[in-house]
Amino acid sequence: MSRLVFSSAVAFALTSLLVVAQPAGLGHKIDAWVTINQRAIVTELVELLAIPNIAADRANIRKNATRLREMLARRGLTAEILETTGNPLVWAEMKAPGSTRTVLFYAHYDGQPVNPKDWRQPSPFTPTLRAGRMEDNAAELTDLATRKTFQADQRIYARSASDDKSPIVALLAAFDALESNGLRPSSNVRVILDGEEEAGSPSLVPAIAKYRDKLTADVMFILDGPLHPSGRPTIVFGARGSLTLQLTTYGPKFAVHSGHYGNWVPNPAMRLAQLLATMKDDNGRVLVKGFYDGLPALTAEEQAIVDGVPDDPNALQTLFGIAGPERPGLKLQEALQSPSFNVRGLSSAFIGGDARTIIPATATAEIDIRLVKETPAARLHELVLAHIRERGWHVVTADPDDATRATHSKIVNVVARGDGTNAFRTSPLLPISKQTVSSMQSVFGAPPVQIRTSGGTVPIAPFIEALGFPAISVPNVNFDNNQHGENENLRLGHFFRAITTMAALLTM
Numbered sequence: 001m002s003r004l005v006f007s008s009a010v011a012f013a014l015t016s017l018l019v020v021a022q023p024a025g026l027g028h029k030i031d032a033w034v035t036i037n038q039r040a041i042v043t044e045l046v047e048l049l050a051i052p053n054i055a056a057d058r059a060n061i062r063k064n065a066t067r068l069r070e071m072l073a074r075r076g077l078t079a080e081i082l083e084t085t086g087n088p089l090v091w092a093e094m095k096a097p098g099s100t101r102t103v104l105f106y107a108h109y110d111g112q113p114v115n116p117k118d119w120r121q122p123s124p125f126t127p128t129l130r131a132g133r134m135e136d137n138a139a140e141l142t143d144l145a146t147r148k149t150f151q152a153d154q155r156i157y158a159r160s161a162s163d164d165k166s167p168i169v170a171l172l173a174a175f176d177a178l179e180s181n182g183l184r185p186s187s188n189v190r191v192i193l194d195g196e197e198e199a200g201s202p203s204l205v206p207a208i209a210k211y212r213d214k215l216t217a218d219v220m221f222i223l224d225g226p227l228h229p230s231g232r233p234t235i236v237f238g239a240r241g242s243l244t245l246q247l248t249t250y251g252p253k254f255a256v257h258s259g260h261y262g263n264w265v266p267n268p269a270m271r272l273a274q275l276l277a278t279m280k281d282d283n284g285r286v287l288v289k290g291f292y293d294g295l296p297a298l299t300a301e302e303q304a305i306v307d308g309v310p311d312d313p314n315a316l317q318t319l320f321g322i323a324g325p326e327r328p329g330l331k332l333q334e335a336l337q338s339p340s341f342n343v344r345g346l347s348s349a350f351i352g353g354d355a356r357t358i359i360p361a362t363a364t365a366e367i368d369i370r371l372v373k374e375t376p377a378a379r380l381h382e383l384v385l386a387h388i389r390e391r392g393w394h395v396v397t398a399d400p401d402d403a404t405r406a407t408h409s410k411i412v413n414v415v416a417r418g419d420g421t422n423a424f425r426t427s428p429l430l431p432i433s434k435q436t437v438s439s440m441q442s443v444f445g446a447p448p449v450q451i452r453t454s455g456g457t458v459p460i461a462p463f464i465e466a467l468g469f470p471a472i473s474v475p476n477v478n479f480d481n482n483q484h485g486e487n488e489n490l491r492l493g494h495f496f497r498a499i500t501t502m503a504a505l506l507t508m
Contacts, residue, residue: 023183023507027443030500033177038496039148042156044071045169045495046144049127049158053165055110055199061087064109068168068193075175077191082211086203087195091214094175094189102188103505104217106460106471107168107224108197111160118486119157127158133480134487152493161490162481167223167498168193170476174502185506190217194460197224201459208466217469219432221505224458225475226483227494230310233440233448233501236473237433238425240336241371242457243381244344247272248364248413250400255349255358262359269348269363271410276365278391279341279384284326286341288387294374295338305428305450306333336455339380340370369420372453377420388412424461425453426470436472439508443500476501 023029034041051067052060065081068090072079077092087110114124121128121140132138132153141147141154160166171191178184192215196203208215227234251268252261280286298306311332317324325335348363350356369380388395394408397415404411426433428450440448454473464471476498478491 022439022442022504023181026183026503026507027445027500029181030174030177030503031496033180034173034496034499035149037173037176038150041169041173041496041499042144042147042150042492044172045161045166046127046156046158048165048169049156049161050125052125053109053111053160054113055087055196056113058087061110061195065090065193065195068109071172072191075172075179077175077189082207082214084203084207089195089204089207089211090191090193091211092191093214094185096185096188099187102190102217104190104192104215104220105171105505106192106194106220106222106463107171108164108194108201109160109168110195110198111163111165112198112484114159115486120487121157124159124486124488127156127161130155130157130489134489150492150496152491152496154492155489156492156495157487157489159488161488162226162477163483163488164197164224166490166495167476167502170495170498171223171502173499174506177499177503178506183507186508187218187506189506190214197459201463204460204463205466208463215467217467219436219469220464220467220471222458222460222471222473223476223502225454225456225473226477226479226481227475228309228449228451229312229479230449231478231494232310232446233444233497234451234475235433235436235440235448236451236454236475237428238373238453239423239458239461239473240339240453240455241377241421241423241461243369243371243377243420244417245367245369245381245384246364246413246415246417247275247367248362248415249275250362250405250411250413251359252361253405255356255361258357258359265359266409267359269360272346272348272363272365272412275388275391275393275412276343279387283328284330286339288341288380288383289390290383291341291375291380292338295372296374298337299429301429302452305452306331306337309333309449309451333451336453337372339372339375342368342370344368370455370457371420371423373423373425376422381416381420385414388414421457421459421461422465423453423457424464424471426472428452430470432470433472435508436474436505439504440501443504474501474505 051064053064065088069079069081072092077094079092082089082091129141129144130138194201194204249268249272251266256265343365345366349360371377393410393412396413400411478494482488
């Protein structure tokens with residue numbers, strides 16, 4: 001390591017040790033309050049989880065919004081339901097006398113659709129308590145409604161238990177805990193709760209024009225997503241975007257006998273495979289010209305953040321049953337700093353017992369491209385099209401007619417599914433970023449895991465872009481929560497600690 005890099009790394013380490021003027025003993029005070037009030041906290045969460053919250057269920061979404069407005073108002077916040085072209089937003093505000101800073105907390109109250117028969121309980125909206133993970137055969141505990149205290153490893157199973165109602169309840173409980181200890185938020189606080197996040201938040205950005213004055217802030221904290229698998233407090237400074245494409249290649253107008261016409265009629269499955277092979281090399285590097293353009297080298301401080309994430313590659317390889325990463329020697333966090341090109345599905349004719357000796361008529365690949373802040377969806381879409389055309393393909397956006405088939409040997413139909421969602425990233429070197437880290441370290445006694453960019457995509461990235469101020473994600477729930485799937489769950493130890501996290505943010 002060069003002396004310059006070493007010095008920068010040391011400077012970063014020293015900076016990360018600085019602490020903000022958090023109320024004395026805040027963490028112990030909040031933890032003690034939570035221990036005494038577990039029954040009331042869990043009751044409020046369970047009652048909220050019992051209201052179905054699928055975005056398309058407008059009646060129950062409205063019930064959720066009304067309940068949340070009431071819950072916010074009980075904490076002394078000015079709370080309103082903001083109407084949109086779709087599901088309502090729930091907004092609230094609490095002023096901090098003398099403060100010039102405003103923080104905006106974002107969360108969503110809608111959940112993913114459910115398939116009740118795949119849940120091991122009467123209903124996804126009838127919360128149940130288990131002694132641990134269902135997958136480990138933990139017993140169901142039947143006294144959820146009356147139990148006075150809860151253990152850290154116990155879990156509540158219900159839709160949105162983790163994604164994303166429990167962070168909302170944790171934030172509200174933090175207001176209660178602060179008040180009980182004679183404390184108040186140090187910043188002006190605003191809250192915005194989205195009722196369509198799991199449906200792509202289509203009404204969120206359009207609502208800015210109508211409600212911008214209510215949404216302005218100095219920083220937004222996103223209360224969504226799981227903690228790092230290590231279980232340590234986690235701060236995430238960005239999320240990758242996403243662009244999805246469907247590529248369909250064409251052979252004969254209808255499937256033909258491979259014995260009679262093999263070696264003569266072009267095979268669309270083979271040609272699609274050959275096209276895809278031009279897009280990525282054996283070491284996982286994307287070969288589309290310009291794909292990685294504009295990516296800046298990480299500073300020593302940023303590299304220290306990336307290197308500091310306590311991933312366990314050997315455990316992940318064992319879990320996934322793979323011998324190593326796609327690109328040898330590449331760390332997971334390093335991989336997330338660049339855009340990716342993924343074949344998420346392939347289809348052509350038949351396989352297994354249904355396989356036939358034919359040359360298929362078409363072959364289709366579904367592609368997802370994960371984006372970083374420097375690689376917007378529109379530009380990468382154009383780069384992929386240019387790559388395809390440069391290899392002699394005629395690009396169409398609908399099934400080709402006879403004239404097109406007669407004119408062009410290689411035809412590919414490229415369809416984008418929407419405009420894509422761009423990435424967002426807030427610099428971890430900004431003062432507000434460092435203060436957030438320092439606040440968490442002050443309360444928990446150890447530095448949080450800092451993630452420069454998470455791999456997933458959040459549909460509120462356009463909302464962040466439109467508002468124009470920094471956004472930092474502060475996840476709280478267990479990583480193994482079955483998010484979006486059946487048997488979604490919340491580990492209660494994570495939930496109770498989330499209240500302390502929220503108190504740290506409110507008082508930093």
